[in-house]
Amino acid sequence: MPKFNLSAYRTAVTKKQMQKIGIAGAGALSAAALAFTVVPAEAGTTTDEAGQAKSVVYSADQIQNVKAGIADQAASASVKAEAIAAKQAEQKAEEKKAADEAAAKKAAAEQAAKEREAKEAASRSAARPVAKKAEAKKVYANNLDGWIREALDIMDKNDIPGSYHGLYKNIIRESSGNPKAINLWDINARNGIPSKGLLQVIPPTFETYHVEGTPNDIYHPVANIVAAANYAADRYGTIDNVNSAY
Known part of the structure; x- marks a missing residue:
């Protein structure tokens, strides 16, 4: 061991x-x-x-300093965030303003184009003669009713007063509606100027009161009526005032 x-x-x-x-x-x-x-x-x-x-x-001072530092950092971050938001809002406002101005310019250009086109169209329309529609020629019956109606239209164009009734009653009394009627027995006939036609007009009166545009024929029914109505308007105011030999 x-x-x-x-x-x-x-x-x-x-x-x-x-x-x-x-x-x-x-x-x-x-x-x-x-x-x-x-x-x-x-x-x-x-x-x-x-x-x-x-x-x-x-110590309390150390804790307070830490809190203050954190608060300062938070405040600084908040200020930065607000500045960024303000910048973004300003940028958006500028973009909107630019967009509005562009839209206004576009609308103004379109309106100007429309007005220019309208003026050009009006100018072309004014330069081009407008073709007038040919008025359909009125047709009158070849009888007493048609003669009176045609005579009234001519009288209206020449400002000669008279009515259908006034013409009709005098025609029936003077010639019974016969356009070839002639008076060979009264004073006018004895003087060599007999009354003729629907309203028994003597040749001198017909020549004086003949209305241009109607046939220069004392036996033509429409020419006879219009000349007699023209004479009656000059002497009596209207053919409607004639109720006997005139």
């Missing part, structure tokens, strides 16, 4: 203890360095026997 060497045992024990102490010391130094980095210089700290930080106490 080998002998126990007390001196060697003590030496071995001493080396192990020194290794443990070295490891512990290194850990303590690392913890202390970390605590120093995290905790501000003004903060109070306490350590245990191993050198580790037990608690950290912050």
Whole structure:
């Protein structure tokens, strides 16, 4: 059995203890360095026997400064956001203004084009002669009713007064509606100028009161009526006022 060497045992024990102490010391130094980095210089700290930080106490000024810094950052961010929003709103307003101006210019151009086209169309229309519709020629019956109606239209164009009734009653009394009637027995006949036609007009009277546009024929029924009505209007105001020989 080998002998126990007390001196060697003590030496071995001493080396192990020194290794443990070295490891512990290194850990303590690392913890202390970390605590120093995290905790501000003004903060109070306490350590245990191993050198580790037990608690950290912050002052009211430090906390207030942190809050103020955060508030300043938030305010700065809010101001920046408002500035950006204002810039965007200003840009949108400018874009809208430009769009409105462009739309107004376009509308003005379109209106000007329409007005120019309307003027050109009016000018072309004025330059081109308008073809008048040919008036349909009025047709009258070849009888007493037709003769009176045609005579009335001619009288109206020449401002000669008279009515259908006034003409009709005098025609029936003077010639019974015969356009070839002639009076060979009265004073006019004895004087060589007998009364002729529907309204028994003597040749001198017919020539004086003949209306242009009608046949120059005392026996023509329409020419005879119009000349007699023209004479009656000059002497009596209208053929309607004649109720006997005139």
